Amino acid sequence: EIVMTQSPATLSVSPGERATLSCRASQSVSSNLAWYQQKPGQAPRLLIYGASTRATGIPARFSGSGSGTEFTLTISSLQSEDFAVYYCQQYNNWYTFGQGTKLEIK
Amino acid sequence: EVQLVESGGGLIQPGGSLRLSCAASGFTVSSNYMSWVRQAPGKGLEWVSVIYSGGSTYYADSVKGRFTISRDNSKNTLYLQMNSLRAEDTAVYYCARQYYDYVWGSYYFDYWGQGTLVTVSS
Numbered sequence: 526e527i528v529m530t531q532s533p534a535t536l537s538v539s540p541g542e543r544a545t546l547s548c549r550a551s552q553s554v555s556s557n558l559a560w561y562q563q564k565p566g567q568a569p570r571l572l573i574y575g576a577s578t579r580a581t582g583i584p585a586r587f588s589g590s591g592s593g594t595e596f597t598l599t600i601s602s603l604q605s606e607d608f609a610v611y612y613c614q615q616y617n618n619w620y621t622f623g624q625g626t627k628l629e630i631k
Numbered sequence: 632e633v634q635l636v637e638s639g640g641g642l643i644q645p646g647g648s649l650r651l652s653c654a655a656s657g658f659t660v661s662s663n664y665m666s667w668v669r670q671a672p673g674k675g676l677e678w679v680s681v682i683y684s685g686g687s688t689y690y691a692d693s694v695k696g697r698f699t700i701s702r703d704n705s706k707n708t709l710y711l712q713m714n715s716l717r718a719e720d721t722a723v724y725y726c727a728r729q730y731y732d733y734v735w736g737s738y739y740f741d742y743w744g745q746g747t748l749v750t751v752s753s
Contacts, residue, residue, distance in 0.1 A: 555735065556735055557732075557735055557737045557739075559739045559740065561676075561740075567745075568725055568743040568744060568745050568746055569676065569725070569740075569743055570743075571739070571740065571741050571742075571743075574732060574739040574741070575732055575734055575735055575739070578734075580741065612675065612676055614676070614740070616729075616737055616738060616739055616740070617737065619678065619689075620666070620668075620678040620681075620740075621678065622675055622676040622677070622678070623675070624675045625675050
């Protein structure tokens with residue numbers, strides 16, 4: 526099983542600032558990596574697939590990068606609605622998720 | 632508009648059975664890969680099962696032999712039959728559509744339902 530490790534577990538950032546979230550795979554997943562946003566009581570929402578392609582309707586302030594085993598989600602200028610939990614997921618070899626990064630207001 | 636609506640969750644005793652449903656609209660379930668993903672209270676996401684468009688089914692080791700994924704093409708609905716339920720199966724269960732990425736030849740999860748809560752407790 527491919528293990529996905531996200532860091533940090535919690536990230537405190539002020540509105541308007543940049544947030545950088547990391548995700549590492551235990552073995553190469555090529556670019557078969559997605560990022561999801563989840564708010565309390567809601568389903569996950571697809572942000573990024575193919576490591577760097579924004580899903581339909583996702584604002585340009587969200588960007589993804591990386592390939593192989595190291596991936597990054599960057600939110601360029603945090604808005605109030607961006608504070609949530611973010612999960613990475615590999616779909617290269619079955620499907621596994623990271624444990625999540627909670628993005629909180631500083 | 633793509634929509635997924637789960638139902639069938641509830642409180643069930645250990646060892647019991649439950650069938651979850653996921654009614655789809657805006658697309659055809661049988662033409663897509665469809666998965667169930669669960670989330671234990673306060674925890675992360677765990678993939679449970681997938682049914683391919685061709686009908687092949689696969690399961691996480693944690694549910695293999697106890698859960699069965701299926702679909703009813705006439706109702707455009709996905710199901711998850713859960714038997715021999717355990718306390719550790721307590722979670723919100725989401726159905727999700729998988730969409731084909733033509734660039735990388737793989738399937739990512741693009742639409743998710745709102746989830747249905749299954750609580751296994753005596």
